[in-house]
């Protein structure tokens with residue numbers, strides 16, 4: 001039984017990688033053709049970088065838990081991944097985390113220079129909107145549904161979500177945050193986009209308000225758990241395992257779950273939020289199988 005569940009999770013993660021990579025490859029080729037020179041190459045380099053595609057897996061699982069069956073949901077997954085990719089390109093810039101390594105390769109600005117990588121990051125925000133619009137057309141969604149989904153995705157990526165959380169994170173470097181302040185940073189910087197994956201999946205499937213609320217609650221909890229697990233990995237894994245420089249939080253004197261609660265305390269907190277995530281689905285009668293498996297993976301992953 002446990003073996004079958006592990007295989008199903010592996011299959012879901014592999015499928016999310018395959019279908020998202022295929023969509024992103026299509027956009028990378030188009031953009032390379034459209035923007036001659038460095039800009040097009042930098043955009044394509046970023047879009048082709050091999051991520052784990054956890055966010056796409058959440059979109060697929062949330063969509064199916066709400067009864068969706070169309071393969072074109074891959075386009076919605078690719079739209080979220082495009083926003084995530086832009087955030088990684090900018091996060092690695094010298095004015096932010098100043099990193100050389102991402103997803104096992106040189107960061108975009110190390111290859112193409114800071115001005116080009118900065119421009120490529122901004123351009124990806126508009127590309128994400130195009131990817132989402134194309135997906136909505138492929139799925140045959142009504143304009144109102146696309147509007148709701150676009151609002152969800154770009155609010156999550158904006159000042160009330162990812163950008164706002166990153167802003168707080170940058171301001172907090174070298175300062176000890178309280179747990180409540182840290183939760184605000186994590187929920188914005190990482191949690192908001194992860195929550196959006198779950199809501200977008202539900203909306204694309206035409207889920208009702210109760211199911212969408214449960215998916216939002218699940219996403220909120222699992223988004224926080226994801227960043228707590230990231231804090232643990234930064235402190236315990238190697239750069240080879242992570243494909244990015246390990247130990248950066250300590251170097252940058254960042255407050256993290258590990259600095260506040262220790263590795264064991266952080267692991268326990270991540271597990272608690274993963275359980276709370278699944279409880280949201282169970283309470284609303286939303287089928288939780290693949291989403292529960294993803295919750296388990298998110299807090300036990302080793303990269």
Ligand code: GRG
Pocket residue numbers: 050051052053054055084086087088090091096103162163164166167189190226227230303
């Ligand atoms: C202008 C203040 C300002 C911000 C711009 C840069 C930025 C927006 C936001 C940064 C958001 C960020 C990088 C949050 C960290 C999220 C995170 C845990 C990333 C790692 O995700 P994984 O493990 O990585 O899914 P892969 O590579 O597998 O996709």
